Amino acid sequence: MATDAASQPEGDGSGLLSKKGWKVSIFVLAMASLVTAIDLTIISVALPTVEQDLALSPSQGQWVVNAYLIAFTVLLIPGGMLGDRIGQIRGMNLGLIVFSIGSLMCGAAGDEKLLIAGRVVQGLGAAILMPCIQALVTRVAPAGKTGTAFGIYAAVSAIGLAVGPLLGGALVDFVDWRWIFYINPLILMPLLVLVHMYLRMAGEGIDKEKRRLVTMKMLRRPSLRSGLWLIFFVRLPLIWIFVYAGIYFQSVLGYSPFVTGLAMLPGIAGIAVGGLVAGRMKDKIGWRMPTVLGFLGVSGCLVLLGFALDWESYIGIVIPMFILGIAVNMATTPVNVQAITDADERERGMISGTMTVASQSGNTLGSIILGGLTNSLALAGITATAGYSATQIYAEVQHPSDSTTLPQAALDAGQEALAQGMATTSFIGAGIILLALALAWAMRMFKDPGKPPARKRKEAGESAAEPAAA
Incomplete structure (x- = not known):
């Protein structure tokens, strides 16, 4: 089987209004990914304050970190399959909503149980969101530009790793630790509008067949x-x-x-x-x-x-x-x-x-x-x-x-x-x-x-x- 990039079923940018439209679409996808990247690192700065405010033990505090990582990793493949079944755009919208709900649960948490449950819901949302985002990158990129599209996506997404500690420290010091979670819906909900504006014409790949994982x-x-x-x-x-x-x-x-x-x-x-x-x-x-x-x-x-x-x-x-x-x-x-x-x-x-x-x-x-x-x-x-x-x-x-x-x-x-x-x-x-x-x-x-x-x-x-x- 040939693996030449030119022979692949890459996206052709169909439905985009201009030659620059696909780059805007990639930026929208990367912004959604950026938020999930921020949440990988932002909690590390805020964790001591969270532990003190909610009277958490060190082991309970560690579960605040691990709950997100475990849910995210374990559910990634099922999340990708869900996107294949219902369509990547619908899957992305669902992931944005679920992640926002989990963030609100974390921000409103009064004890470790609700906080950890919220982190699990965040992980579920990220697991649905990320495979759909990466699949959509291949759909909106013009033929022969998939590598460049992923490069733009990776560059913007990488900013989240740097923003996390800096943003977390600023919110904890000058606002309140709960805003490290409340800020997520404020970013993600407008993305739902941008997804509708720039990505709805990219098409929906829906798999009606039952498939094994790999x-x-x-x-x-x-x-x-x-x-x-x-x-x-x-x-x-x-x-x-x-x-x-x-x-x-x-x-x-x-x-x-x-x-x-x-x-x-x-x-x-x-x-x-x-x-x-x-x-x-x-x-x-x-x-x-x-x-x-x-x-x-x-x-x-x-x-x-x-x-x-x-x-x-x-x-x-x-x-x-x-x-x-x-x-x-x-x-x-x-x-x-x-x-x-x-x-x-x-x-x-x-x-x-x-x-x-x-x-x-x-x-x-x-x-x-x-x-x-x-x-x-x-x-x-x-x-x-x-x-x-x-x-x-x-x-x-x-x-x-x-x-x-x-x-x-x-x-x-x-x-x-x-x-x-x-x-x-x-x-x-x-x-x-x-x-x-x-x-x-x-x-x-x-x-x-x-x-x-x-x-x-x-x-x-x-x-x-x-x-x-x-």
Whole structure:
């Protein structure tokens, strides 16, 4: 089966009023995705205040975070199938409404039960919304522009990762923590109007047949089979590096939480830039080369980060983070686009949900494994000092305070152990990325990678000319 981007059933922008209309439509889709991205990070800033206001234990507070992530990840594939059955536009509208209802439940919560229930409803709304959004991107983009469309979508969506901590901090400090949830309907409800204005003419792909989630026939497609593998592995270090970079900035470099949020913006900018670059590369040269370059870039950045952690320099950390953001999107966006456009029209929501599950699973598992490894290595590198255990010293390092009673020597040792633990984890992460790429190559996941549209058209023209010449 050919996987050339030019041969895929891409959207042709039908029903859009102008050549620029499809870009406006992509922006509307990205704005809806941006809100779900914000909710992945905004709660982390507000959580201490929420716990104090509702008298939550640390474990209950953790469930406020996990309830959204678990519901989102588990329900993504069913959400994609629902969009395929009722149509992606109807599915998107439903997702917007459900997410808004969940946000209102969270904002009105007087105890942990309603708050956690609201987070589950938010996760359900996001699980319906995201596959429909990604499937609609392929429908509204002109032929040959799907990669560019996904690049624009990824760049705008990436802003949510940066906006979350900054917006959350501002709302908690100057308004009230409940507004981190109440603000969502104020953004999402106007999007319902914009969806009607710009997307209603894009058509509705409705699947009337009963289908299994992912069939073996689907997995024979190189883009889907390799996409699930590659996206899962390349996402492993992403959340880990941003979480522990934040800890490093505060505990080693002495930044405040707000300054830390600002300091991490270049890394988020790399993700946005990577989306645009990867989308254009996919349209011109297919998905294979950008994906390989992205994997090599991620591995190289992790190695560079491992060495730079000893320098105790902001520039030494933020440059690898910026390049890493570009490389991750280069490794994921092209193959994600190809897997979705390779799918039958009525399967795209389901395939989109499946690819997003791979991405979210990589994020979650990587955060758990690499984060646990960093903590274990750091604790192993700390020696009990002046009556303080290694655990107490490491806790103080992770949560720096002006009122700490630890001797300076103990703090210095803890900070050095944290940096060494992060460095070793970076080197191990680089090895995992290279191993995943090598195994993908050995399993022939890059076979029949697809040719760029221009080359395809040129070859088609040459083939047509040969009989005439004869």
